[in-house]
Every structure is written in C-alpha cells, then in structure tokens.
Amino acid sequence: MTARPDDPAPNPHATEAEVQAALADNKLAQVLYHDWEAETYDDKWSISYDERCIEYARGRFDAVAPNAPLPYERALELGCGTGFFLLNLMQAGVAKRGSVTDLSPGMVKVALRNAEHLGLEVDGRVADAETIPYEDDTFDLVVGHAVLHHIPDVELALKECLRVLKPGGRFVFAGEPTTVGNLYARKLGQVTWKVTTEVTKLPFLREWRRPQEELDESSRAAALEAVVDLHTFDPSQLEGIARAAGATQVHAETEEFAAALWGWPVRTFEAAVPAEKLSWRYRLAQYRAWLGLSWVDERVLKHIVPRRFFYNAMITGVKPLAAGK
Numbered sequence: 001m002t003a004r005p006d007d008p009a010p011n012p013h014a015t016e017a018e019v020q021a022a023l024a025d026n027k028l029a030q031v032l033y034h035d036w037e038a039e040t041y042d043d044k045w046s047i048s049y050d051e052r053c054i055e056y057a058r059g060r061f062d063a064v065a066p067n068a069p070l071p072y073e074r075a076l077e078l079g080c081g082t083g084f085f086l087l088n089l090m091q092a093g094v095a096k097r098g099s100v101t102d103l104s105p106g107m108v109k110v111a112l113r114n115a116e117h118l119g120l121e122v123d124g125r126v127a128d129a130e131t132i133p134y135e136d137d138t139f140d141l142v143v144g145h146a147v148l149h150h151i152p153d154v155e156l157a158l159k160e161c162l163r164v165l166k167p168g169g170r171f172v173f174a175g176e177p178t179t180v181g182n183l184y185a186r187k188l189g190q191v192t193w194k195v196t197t198e199v200t201k202l203p204f205l206r207e208w209r210r211p212q213e214e215l216d217e218s219s220r221a222a223a224l225e226a227v228v229d230l231h232t233f234d235p236s237q238l239e240g241i242a243r244a245a246g247a248t249q250v251h252a253e254t255e256e257f258a259a260a261l262w263g264w265p266v267r268t269f270e271a272a273v274p275a276e277k278l279s280w281r282y283r284l285a286q287y288r289a290w291l292g293l294s295w296v297d298e299r300v301l302k303h304i305v306p307r308r309f310f311y312n313a314m315i316t317g318v319k320p321l322a323a324g325k
Contacts, residue, residue, distance in 0.1 A: 086100060178312070196269050196272040
C-alpha cells in the first residue's frame with residue numbers, strides 16, 4: 001500500500017523561508033504544517049487503532065448517522081491525516097474497502113502505512129479536497145475528521161463529495177470546531193502553554209522543560225497552525241452549507257463541552273513537557289477523566305446547554321437519488 005509514484009514527496013522539515021512563504025499561500029501552509037506533523041501526529045493527539053479509538057470513531061459516526069445501512073462497500077476519507085477516522089471505522093465494520101486523500105504527502109504516507117499494519121484494503125492519493133481525483137459515482141461513503149475547517153471553499157468540497165458519491169451515498173464529517181467552542185479552547189490552550197513554559201524555567205522544574213529548540217519548533221508550527229485553521233462553524237450554518245452543496249437528509253450534532261474545557265489544557269500541557277515525564281498511569285487517568293466528562297456532556301449538559309456552545313460539530317448528508325429512482 002503506497003502512494004502513487006507521481007505524488008509529491010513529504011517535506012517534514014520546512015525552512016524558515018518556506019514558512020514565511022506559506023504565510024501568504026494557504027495551500028502551501030497546509031502542506032508544510034501537516035507534513036511537519038505527520039510522523040508525530042498520532043502521538044500528539046493520543047490516536048490509536050485499537051478498541052479505544054475504534055469505539056470513539058464509531059460513536060461519532062453513529063451520533064450523526066445512527067440509521068446508516070452498514071457496511072458500506074467502498075469509502076473515501078477526505079483530508080485523511082494519519083487515517084484515524086476511516087481506518088477505525090473500517091475496523092468497526094462501517095466500510096469494507098477504503099481510499100484516503102490529503103493535501104499533505106506526509107499524511108498520506110503515514111495513513112497508508114497504518115492501513116498496511118492493520119491489514120486493511122486501502123489506497124491513497126495526494127489530492128486537494130476541492131478537486132477530488134476520482135470519477136463520478138465512485139464511493140458509497142465519504143468521511144472526514146477535523147478537515148472541513150482547513151478547506152478554503154467548504155461548499156465546493158462538499159459538492160465534490162456529492163459528485164464522487166453514488167446516488168444515495170452519504171458523507172459524514174466529525175471533529176469540526178464550533179465558533180464558540182474554538183474561542184474558549186484556543187484561549188485555554190494559549191494560557192496553559194504560557195504558564196507551563198514559564199513555570200518549567202524554575203531550577204527545580206527544569207527536568208520538566210522540553211529543550212528550547214523543540215519549544216521553538218512547536219512555536220513555528222503553531223504559527224502555521226494559525227494560518228491553516230480557516231473556519232469555525234455554527235452548527236446551523238454548517239447545515240446550510242451542506243444543503244447549498246446539494247445534499248439531502250442534512251443533520252448536524254455537537255459534542256464536548258465539559259470534556260473540551262478539561263481536554264484542551266491537558267493536551268497543551270502534554271505538548272509542552274517531555275513525553276517521558278508522562279506515565280502510563282497519568283495518561284490513563286486523563287483518559288478516564290475525559291470519558292467521565294463526555295458522559296456528563298451527553299447525558300446532562302446536552303439537554304441544557306445550546307448546541308453551539310459545544311466544541312465539536314458533526315455533519316451528515318446524502319446524495320439525492322437520480323430522477324425516477
């Protein structure tokens with residue numbers, strides 16, 4: 001399972017000149033940032049391909065498309081990253097065969113490597129989400145996770161998804177930041193990073209400080225991150241975009257309120273300190289805390305707090321059947 005030989009090679013170590021050029025070229029920024037992140041992305045976001053993330057991915061899919069006819073024969077992941085969403089959905093029985101695309105050659109490389117390790121039937125292409133390189137009516141399902149907010153023209157990308165879907169085929173996108181959620185999550189992350197990197201300058205906490213060159217590298221990546229995150233969404237706005245693209249049976253859901261208020265500072269702290277300082281017990285405790293707060297979100301806060309205040313949005317839609325069908 002390899003990328004096409006004519007696809008560009010990954011560029012995981014962008015120069016300062018390339019970073020500066022990317023500030024004025026969004027799609028170059030997308031490639032450089034995600035190539036930069038590809039080999040460490042799974043560790044950064046605690047992504048796995050075991051029961052934990054299989055259950056998470058299937059839970060996101062079921063939350064927004066609970067009555068989808070499973071399994072789908074062939075699925076495409078748009079903006080695949082390391083393949084987290086599609087590969088775990090395939091393991092959960094949502095799709096039999098898969099294809100992955102991403103603007104970043106590094107991400108496609110890692111996604112295909114992950115698929116090979118899992119023994120899954122997956123092919124890959126380096127591709128722009130606004131011009132998907134597959135024929136009309138190719139796929140039964142298109143999925144994506146945390147990708148729409150990176151795409152300049154979201155409506156065009158959804159039109160492309162509908163084009164490559166077979167009539168009656170469905171798209172499911174999850175992990176998209178809401179406008180309100182992104183506001184508090186970013187602020188929490190910035191404050192946590194500042195406090196952690198300042199406190200670990202103290203002599204008795206120096207062993208908790210990452211080497212300065214690694215912190216500088218993270219700061220440069222963060223500068224590009226501010227460029228590649230193009231959108232946040234109100235759930236109703238996202239539904240409107242999907243309908244304007246031509247989808248039917250459009251529906252959005254949101255998740256993570258208390259879990260996001262907890263999770264963003266935790267993830268930022270973990271990125272700011274040496275990985276070896278974080279024990280297995282610590283990671284397990286954080287995961288259990290996140291699960292508990294997610295339970296509170298789903299069972300309690302979802303019925304009290306307006307959906308636009310939750311951090312993550314999910315959207316689904318269906319390609320209309322041909323006339324007379």
